[in-house]
Amino acid sequence: MSSPEIVSLAWGQMKVQGSTGTYKDCKVWPGGSRTWDWRETGTEHSPGVQPADVKEVVEKGVQTLVIGRGMNEALKVPPSTVEYLRKQGVDDVRVLQTEQAVKEYNTLVTRGVRVGGVFHSTC
Template sequence: MKPSPRITHISWGRMVVDGVGEGKDFKLYPGGGRPWDWNETGTRHSPGIQPADVTELLEHGSQVVVLSRGMDLVLQTCPETIDMLNDRGVQVVVEETRAAVERYNALTATTPVGGLFHSTC
């Protein structure tokens, strides 16, 4: 399995991901990633990250999923999302964005990890 791409820069409203590019929000998983468009699933800060948001990460083989809460911890995660990941035996990490990036990058060397990253609020 190909490794997950590393995040090389994070600041308010801007991320840079190896092999994926630059943007504001990202979905990352083993072998690649793409910009995270909240409109695809109707995601909003509340109730937050939905099961449909993480499905693509699982389809790409993520065994650990890192979910960021935003720089100011505004982004929530639906309880159903955590339940779905737990039911599938997937380890879940929910952190403030900078901490989430650190945790995710540390895992990329050894673990099939996926993540959702929100670089503002």
């Protein structure tokens, strides 16, 4: 099962292959995607992405995880989250500005990598 391509990105809107709606923030993995609702884990721009935010994607068996920090990179990614990912066997973690992150993610999808991602589409 391959990861779905992100077909479009604009401020506050992302469309993912196979999904009928648009996302503000989203999680993607081989075979699926869903809204990334920060309220589920109490996430805020700082301290940022928590292990609980990426756990679901990791459990889908990804080799690589791409994190989009927002259009202006306002979303932080603490070292503890990267450490958590490595402990879960995800050694390839790419933390980028969201437009760059989406390009990187889609490139990995076309190469057949089992890639997942969490993307913030505003600030």
